[in-house]
Amino acid sequence: MFKHALIGIDFSPAWPCVRRRVEALRDSGLERVTLVYVLSSRYPSVPEESHRAWYEQRLTEEAGQLASPGLDVDWQIRTGEPGAELVAAADDIGADLLLMGSRGQSRFHEFFLGSTALDTARLAGMPLWLEPVGEECLATDQTILLATDGSTAAKSAEAVFADLAGRAQRALAVTVLDDAGSESSAVAEAKSHLAELSEGIASLETRIAEGDPRRVLTEMADAEDVDLLVLGKRGRNPLQQLLLGSVAEAACRGLDVPVLLVPDQSM
Numbered sequence: 016m017f018k019h020a021l022i023g024i025d026f027s028p029a030w031p032c033v034r035r036r037v038e039a040l041r042d043s044g045l046e047r048v049t050l051v052y053v054l055s056s057r058y059p060s061v062p063e064e065s066h067r068a069w070y071e072q073r074l075t076e077e078a079g080q081l082a083s084p085g086l087d088v089d090w091q092i093r094t095g096e097p098g099a100e101l102v103a104a105a106d107d108i109g110a111d112l113l114l115m116g117s118r119g120q121s122r123f124h125e126f127f128l129g130s131t132a133l134d135t136a137r138l139a140g141m142p143l144w145l146e147p148v149g150e151e152c153l154a155t156d157q158t159i160l161l162a163t164d165g166s167t168a169a170k171s172a173e174a175v176f177a178d179l180a181g182r183a184q185r186a187l188a189v190t191v192l193d194d195a196g197s198e199s200s201a202v203a204e205a206k207s208h209l210a211e212l213s214e215g216i217a218s219l220e221t222r223i224a225e226g227d228p229r230r231v232l233t234e235m236a237d238a239e240d241v242d243l244l245v246l247g248k249r250g251r252n253p254l255q256q257l258l259l260g261s262v263a264e265a266a267c268r269g270l271d272v273p274v275l276l277v278p279d280q281s282m
Contacts, residue, residue: 016179018111019045027116052070053101098131101113105139116147169246192225
């Protein structure tokens with residue numbers, strides 16, 4: 016599915032989990048990887064350009080370990096705001112996926128946590144895969160969950176999910192209605208949309224839930240032992256086109272499972 020991934024790397028504890036994810040994606044058809052390290056301009060204490068040779072050596076070593084038959088690996092170093100630089104690099108090389116960890120190495124180096132992850136999510140015009148750091152980095156996608164509100168903005172996420180579902184053991188799709196949208200017409204619309212999705216995805220399990228989507232998705236991810244959550248960057252509100260939707264932002268911040276954010280490709 017994904018052919019060329021840009022991988023954000025900071026050599027933090029997040030990296031082993033990201034590396035294992037790359038290996039899993041390689042088995043699913045990934046052909047090329049570009050490792051990118053950003054010399055951040057965010058803090059006065061970050062490494063200076065004079066340390067570039069050390070990072071070049073580390074990147075060369077990591078690229079050599081990742082490279083394998085069928086997977087080409089290269090790297091580059093950029094300087095600036097990490098989120099913006101990662102997105103710019105992905106655009107420059109024509110990557111179709113941006114992959115990064117969801118934890119950084121300290122509160123003073125937020126390469127993968129908080130502002131950088133959210134900056135990247137807001138700016139990225141391609142799917143963004145956030146891989147959390149955990150005690151185990153199994154990188155399996157046996158159970159994948161799609162969160163959709165049935166809007167046009169969710170179509171691209173639904174398409175990516177449909178492709179991934181063919182490789183998963185179990186696929187679930189959920190529409191979460193808030194208290195204001197739980198009337199019978201909204202429920203009927205949600206059921207109709209989920210039924211349409213089921214026609215194109217074999218053995219798809221569907222759910223309709225009520226409540227705060229951020230809470231519901233967290234609870235469902237835990238209860239269903241979800242390995243990957245797929246959702247669009249924004250929902251129905253067209254005024255949020257320059258922002259990251261609240262549900263997507265909550266997923267970036269609060270979930271301990273991998274999250275794949277998919278922007279609306281029709282724009």
